[in-house]
Amino acid sequence: MCYKMEKGGRMSKVFAGIVVNMLVVISAFGGQTQFYGENWFRYTQEMKEGETQESEFKVKRIYLRWKHIHTDKLESRISLEMFSSDKSKDKKGDPHGAGLKIKDGYVKFKGLIPEGDITVGLQKNYFGRVYDWEYWPIEKCIGEKYKVIPGSRDYGISVGGYIPQGYGTWRLEAVNGEGYKKVGDLINTELAYMADLRFIPIPGFTIGGSYVQENSGLEEYQKRQYYTGLTRFAKGPVDIWMQYLGGQKGDPDSPTSQMGYMIFPKFHLGTINLEILARYDYWDPDTDEKDDGKFLYLGGFNYYFSRREKGKPGVMLQTAFVREQPESSDSEPTDKIMLQLRWGWSTPKLGEI
């Protein structure tokens, strides 16, 4: 569901009002409610061929979330996403300067399967790192950045849980396949099916993979069939992710094959609350075409002014230098410097003593 300001600023206000009032009423009827908020304030400078393409401050994201624990076996969550945007305009053509979306809204039924749940509603896309990507290097993860998955959330049903003794996680999901931002004219009549497995054979070592398949009569969503494999090594201050992504999309008779990979090491200096990050991506949008790929190099650091714990705010400065280098030797790289102040807060979860 996506209500932008161009559909009427009044509409957004009415809608936000209804949501807020509904949640206040829900909170008054027992159970436990936890509120959560996060704000990303970002400066971006983008350069190409010596020319400045972008140099601006913006409120990239504000998230407001209400989580309500109705009983031990039933909980629900609603998250609103707000952002600066001059793309939506009023009737006079002036930009509103903001947008509002529902990021997620679901009910989680626990206890129906051992150590697992059934989740119904607008929820995470369980493919690769899309569902647990926390934007530590500011940039989106490989699956989302290159539009393999149309968004971090989608409408659908999923079932999944934990492998006993902490040996990993699993999830199966059926969603619309268009992402949470898509509620427009083209209605895809075919569902997308996803499966995800993470296995942790020994502490600190994770291997896993995901698969997504979708067929559709619509030109925009004719076919999508992707798989990804990932490995993580984490011990002490070191945390390294590696991911391979491949698949096909387009006309089923002559699909376009794509592939890419990402290496993402992160080092945490616990004594001074600093993380040093690096990332290296390669993405080939058509494996039959030569020199159409793209490399991404990222280096940066995150500094925690304060860490967020349950019931306490957290403030973090993120920095990143990003170079996107086309594979073709004729093309010039694009360089980006991003600085982001990110802060969040949450109310304590009752009974967590």
Next chain:
Amino acid sequence: MLKFKKLGLLILIASFVTVYSSEARKRPNTLTITGSTTVLPIAQRAAEEFMESRPKVNISVRGGGSGVGIAALIDGTCDISDASRPIKTKEITTCRSKGINPVGTVIAKDGIAIIVHPSNSVKELSLDQLKAIYAGEISKWSEVGGRTKPIVAISRDVASGTFEVFKKLVLKGDKTKADALMLASNKAVATAVVGAPDAIGYVGIGYLSSDVKSLVIEGVTPTNETVVSGEYKIARPLFMYTDGKPKGLAKEFIDFILSKEGQKIVENVGFVPIK
């Protein structure tokens, strides 16, 4: 391009060196303990006595809740995580994915005694009767063999660990009846029961006194012995979690709590020693 790659490689190597030299700077004589507010008094008192006999050691103890403690263990911001419940599968999974192997050591037990006014003729209840009283299905003492008076149910507030245990072990996840009196401490519950002849309440076993009468539950009297043996059902273990088996200063501290001296501290702050 080549220059950029060399620079990147240099940054990576420098990062590794910086990280490991910074990790090596961690002082061996410091211990950080975070977690359950139920376990907090044990950890605090034990830390005070432990530091008295080892002047070079510095132990920092803070609460926040079991979940906060386990999160701190995962983040590497504490050495020992206190917990008044066993670690959840979700938490074990997060720990393992981040290279942490959570190992819990039981350092004490927490028994919850059901108390009434000494003048109350009721001596014994079953768990089902107790649940029915707190759920509002039994409202008079005569329904459980007592006088014809309405029962005044006194509970701990929902933020307390004692309430969590009572909810799990007695109410089996059901809600407490709406007119139950919710009080903020064990002492407040005991005081309220002393002043109300028709009241029923529950407190940690260390808060029992001659001013109140503790009830026999399912045929078992709440004592340190019946809690440790597992015969008395309204009880829970208290844990200290470490990354792997306790070692170094963390092991010394946990061994101290498990010693005769440490278990005396456990008893003095109102919990049940396990040794």
